[in-house]
Amino acid sequence: MKLDCKHVWGYISDYIDNSVDPAVREDIERHLEHCEICSAILDSTRNILILTADERTFEVPVGFSEKLHRRLEEEIKKDPESGEK
Numbered sequence: 001m002k003l004d005c006k007h008v009w010g011y012i013s014d015y016i017d018n019s020v021d022p023a024v025r026e027d028i029e030r031h032l033e034h035c036e037i038c039s040a041i042l043d044s045t046r047n048i049l050i051l052t053a054d055e056r057t058f059e060v061p062v063g064f065s066e067k068l069h070r071r072l073e074e075e076i077k078k079d080p081e082s083g084e085k
């Protein structure tokens with residue numbers, strides 16, 4: 001199974017929570033090895049989770065994923081070369 005960026009984005013919060021299927025997790029890790037966009041997203045998502053963890057809540061702000069996905073889609077449209085490598 002090969003994941004594309006959009007699949008990875010859909011799994012990112014579960015991936016950080018460690019609640020994805022081990023097989024999916026492997027696919028995500030394989031994807032992250034060669035995809036700078038998804039690695040950057042994972043990093044920034046982690047930073048947000050760490051910040052919220054400091055406030056003693058583990059919830060990602062409401063609408064965060066939706067906004068992130070929308071912004072990513074805009075970025076991808078701007079630069080069609082920046083997807084899969």
Ligand SMILES: [Zn+2]
Binds near residue numbers: 036037
């Ligand atoms: Zn990707």
